[in-house]
Amino acid sequence: MKIVEWKHADKKLSELKLKELAVCVLAPLLPASFCVAIVYVFLNELGVFKSIGEVVYIKENSGRIPLIFLFFPFSFFLLASIQRLINFCPKLATEYFIKGAALMLPLFFLGIFITNFYVEHKLKQTGYSHCYWYTGASFRAPDVWLKNDSLCLQSGSLMQSDIANFFEPFNQQGTEPSLEELETFITETKQAWEDHINGR
Template sequence: MKIVEWNQADKKLLELELKELAVCVLAPLLPASFCVAIVYVFLNELGVFKSIGEVVYIKENSGRIPLIFLFFPFSFFLLASIQRLINFCPKLATEYFIKGAALMLPLFFLGIFITNLYVEHKLKQTGYSYCNWYTGASIRAPDVWLKNESLCLQSGSLIRSDIEDFFEGYNQQGIEPSLQELETFIADTKQVRENYIHGR
């Protein structure tokens, strides 16, 4: 079974019309961007998963881990684009892209469900609690988990990005902030915002 086929294209690149030529030249950028994004997101979420138990604040979107399944069909899409760009027939690579997408898409959606269940179980087993006050309203927003449930404060729900920065410092040091430190931070941050809004 051939994985890659290098047959000369019937029509050379320079024989194509301007629109077709532009598509062929720009086509590799799309799958290359997808492949890079998939690897970046996968490694980022894997890093978050590995930090379970070591940090107090976790912002995870584990449903993105199965994106790695889509790397393989997009690799063939990239190969097909490059082949066409250098005057080779992309027929086989295109077939593998279509077949790969048809096979990997169901695995991707199944993987989302399984990965979410597993990561949620692992977080609860390690002593984390889901914090709805720090989790964004969008269904695509990452879930926020805290090792200390008492640090999930409703008063911090309007300054989520500041809360993330606050906890990030403690995560890097490997220590847990006190409730008083968090309450003081929330009060000070809100006061700064209020002063800015009112031009003080």
């Protein structure tokens, strides 16, 4: 069974119209971007998973981990694009892309449910609580989990990105802020917003 086929294309790039040529030249950028994004997201979420138990604040979107399944079909899409660009026939690589997508898409969607269940179970088992106030309203927004649920304050619900920045140095040091430190931060940040709006 052949994985890669290097057979010269029937039609050379020099024989293509300008629009077709532009598509062939730009085509590899799309699958290459997808492949890079998939690997980046996978490694990032894997890093978040590994930090469970070591940090006080976790922002996770574990449903994105199964995106790695889509890396394989998009790799063949990239190969097909490159083959066409250098005057080789991309037929076999395109077939593998279509078959791979048909096989991997169900695994991707199944993986979302399995990964979400497993990561949430691991977080709860390790003593984390889901903080609704710091989780964005969007369906795609990452879920926020805290090792100390007393640090989940309604007063910080409209400043999720500021809250994330507040917890970052504590995560890096492996320490936990006090409730007073968090309350002071929220109060000072809200005051800074009001001063900015009022032009002070």
